[in-house]
Amino acid sequence: MLLSDCLPLENVVVNLSASSKRELIGKLTDVAARKTGADAAAILKAITTREELGSTGVGNGVAMPHAAVAGLDASFCMFVRLPKPVEFEAVDDVPVDLVVLVLTPAISQGQNLNVLSCAARRLRDCNVLSAVRTARSAEEVFLVLTNEQVS
Structure with missing residues (x-):
């Protein structure tokens, strides 16, 4: 599987601002609910329940929150770049500025x-990572993420 198989350009967001992990998860939830038509409360509950098990801040300024969501019809993937990193309780204690959100229907965890x-x-x-952080547009970020030749 390639990232281009599940991440459409319209789900690449640059310059989403948040001042905390909680605010960031709330904003991710709002965007995901709007794009999928799924219930925002169900998405928020699924993400926060998963985060309670342990932070999805994987290190190097990257977080990968993910959850199975009841009522979601299809998988949803979104990439977000923050202009200012936020504390995310990452494994290396480095604040997060890059986020990959993955939501799947509860039946296909x-x-x-x-x-x-x-x-x-x-x-x-x-x-x-460097190319994604310095890209000037969502289109450039998308090309870096989906071009398996870039490394």
Whole structure:
């Protein structure tokens, strides 16, 4: 699976501002609910329940919140770049400025693992991280994330 299989350009957001993890999750929830038509409260509950198990801040300024959401019809993936990093309780204690949100229907929980592993492969590459952080537009970010040749 390639990231381009699950991340459309319209789900790449640059310059989403948040001052805290809580605010960031709220904003991610609002965007996801608007784009999927799923219930915002169900999305928020699923994400916060998953975060209570342990932070999805994976290090190097990257967070990968993910959850299975009751009532969601199809998988949803979104990439967000923040202009200012926020504390996210990441494993390395580095504030987060890059976020991959993955939501899947409750009946297909294993599907989020494929998307997460695909995103993790791209974002563990220092060259990709640097290019995503310096890209000037959502289109440039999308090209970096989905072009498997860039590394």
